[in-house]
Every structure is written in C-alpha cells, then in structure tokens.
Amino acid sequence: MSLKSLDPRITREELPDVPDNTPLKDIHHWNTFEVFHQSKTGGHHIHVGSLHAPNAEMALILAKEQYARRYNCVNLWVVKTSDILASKKEDEEIFETTPEKLYREASGYKVMEKINKFKNERKKG
C-alpha cells in the first residue's frame, strides 16, 4: 500500500506507507566554502557564512541563492574553507599588546602643550 496525501503530487510518488528507518547508504560530503559579500561598490567584502558545493563555480551560484536573495549585493567571493589559514585561538595573546602601541597612532603624538609653552616663554623673553 502506498501513502495517500492531501497533495496529489505526493500521492502519485507512491511512497511506502510504513516508516523506513534505514540509514542512507552512502553519505557524500561536498566540500565547504566560505562566502564573502559586498553590499555596495567601494565597500569591503564581509564574511556572511558558509555552504557546501562540489566546486568553486557551483559555490558561487549557490552563494547567490543563499546569501544574495534580497537586499543589495554587487559582488560575491567564495573561498574554499580549507584554503583559509586562520590564527590559532591559543595564540590570542599575540594581539594583546596591540592596543598599547600608541606610537603607531596619531593620537599618540600631542605637541600643542609644548608649542604653547614655548611660545609663552618666547613672549616673556
């Protein structure tokens, strides 16, 4: 006996009427890609998520469907996940002193006080 559905298309599929708990025979994994999205010209490409695809061309097609169905998008990148080298979590401390490097920043240089002091002294002198 096959399954009777409210949807005639499903009834026509003649699906078995008993639950089938057998696992899938083969489990195929396509590779994963990371997707980057540029929402307007001039902006950065931003990572928006990942997907499965058999190759980069297909990944791009699927990325358009998955991440650019609505709202603005002018460009997409896909990168094979395995091609990304990320810094290690255990190495987080390599960034620790970064906020302290004031000598790299404009705000680390304050000269007005010295100039004003110098000017005042010259006036007096």
Add this chain to the structure above:
Amino acid sequence: MYGGGYIFEESKNGHKEEIDPVKLERFESKIAAGEKIEPADWMPFEYRRQLIRMIEQHAHSEIIGALPEGTWITRAPGFRRKLALMAKVQDEVGHAQLLYSAAETLGKPREVMINDLISGKSKYSNVFNYPAVTWADTAIIAWLIDAGAIINQVANSKGSYGPYCRALERICIEESFHLKYGHDNVVFLATGTPVQRKMVQEALNRWWPPIMHFFGPSDKISVHTETLMKWKVKMASNDDMRQKFLDMYVPKIWELGLTIPDPKLKKNDETGKWEYTEPDWEEFKRVINGDGPCNKERLAVRRRAEEKGEWVRRALMKDKEKYTVPLS
C-alpha cells in the same frame, strides 16, 4: 522555525567529563560578560552536545516546515501569492542551510544530520506533523507559527554561541516578511466573504492546539536547565515564550472577529498572565514520537528527495577532496 519543544537530554550517566576548572571559569565568565563563544574556543563537552542537538533540531524543523506550505505552491490562489509563497518556502530551506552550517562548526557534518533526520533519529518541531488542509491553513501557519518561531529565534539570537546567533540574525530578518505575508493572507480571508471567513476560522481551530504545543511543556526546574540557562543555550522558559506569544497575538486574532477554540482563554488582570486550558501533552508526546497525522509522509517525502538527488551529488563528487568543517 522552531519552538521551545527542544528535547534537551539529561546528561548521560556514563559520561563523566573531566573539566579543567580554569578553562571552565574562563568560559563561564566570558558568557556572563555577554561575549560569544566561537567554534575554535574551548567549551565543555556538554555545551557542545546540547548545542548540536538544539541547532540540528532547529535546522530539521526549517526543512520539514517547508513541506506543509510547499504543497500549496501549485495551488496558490493567484500569481502574486504563488510568488510570495515560493519565496517563503525558499527562505525556510535557506534557514535550514544556515543552521546546518552553524551546527557543523561544532563537529557534526551536515549529511550525517540529514541521515539522522531521515532515519528517524533526530526530532523536528512537532507542528509540522499536522497537515495544511486548505489554503487558509497556510495563512495561519505563515502568520502564527512563524510568529511563534520569531519569539523563539529572537530569544535564541542573544545566546552564547556565535555562529548560531549570526545565523539567527539573518533568519529573523526574513521571518518578518513571513509574518507580514501570513498576516496579510489571514486578514484577506477574515475580511472577505462568509465562505472565506469560515475557511480561516476552521483553519485556526485546527491549528490552535499545535500552536499551544509549539513552545513545549513547562520546563522542569532542574540543575540541568539551570546550567543550560547559565551557558545561554536555553534563553527563555517555554511558559514565558508562550505567554509572550499570547500577549502579542490573541488581541490581533480577536480584532478580526475570529474566535479561539479555548473557552478558558483569558488574561488574568491581577497576575497579568494568560490562563488557558492545559494543552494535551500526551498527544504532543505521541505525535513527536512518530504517531501524528503526517510524520510518515514528511519523512518519506524528505527521503525520496534525498534519494532522487543522490546521483547528482555523486556525479559531482571529487574523491580526492576531503570535507572541511566550515570556519564560522
């Protein structure tokens, strides 16, 4: 879309996890400070296990949830509604993809999850084991089931696991279209001819019990739930979410002159809480364990789709390529 009906498992007796107290303390203080946990961060085994389970169930609910509405695409009344319904169904399948990706970052490959769904090992939201009998059922689903899903998803998007939160943020934006679309359809029928009004009322009557089931039974207060709340895996109690839903949507249903098939339903002015007939949790259990009107059909349809697509996946497979866990 998924409710609070998540089936969280009690810890397995056999599994005693050796937890490094320093790492645990760092992990918990991060969460307490509102920071997110990312895939490469240290996390307790139990956190990973419960998250995989929850995100996976959520993903299955999206993909199975597309089926009751999907059957109405060919019969949608009018071209605009057909386009809109196709867009909604595509969104739901897209939500499943986003969620599978988030769960994959925790170490369970997507195809293994799909296998567990098809072979009946994993659960999905109970509501999708009920049929969409008429077009009006699709309107009620898109409005009220999606409304419930939004309440749940907005709460979860403030959880602690980064990839899940990011997926939910994308999802919530699309859900707001589903909600508006569903409301529009219900309003159209409710303000239409007597036949249309009758149709939408009957659909509401059919869907009210599953809607009340949607957020799941009252949570048992246990150390287990407390830990899940502390780790921001579970974000709100099932009853709180149900109250929130009633607060937001009962007035909107009533203003259309529709009735809700529960004579006890009313807001208690003193407590500010809704009172209602206790949902039939025996039925909930029976249906979630396989004995609902559509369980067989949903899984059989999903299995057939998987089997029919198998040759395509195989033809495009590159044997030498190894699967990589997505980054985030």
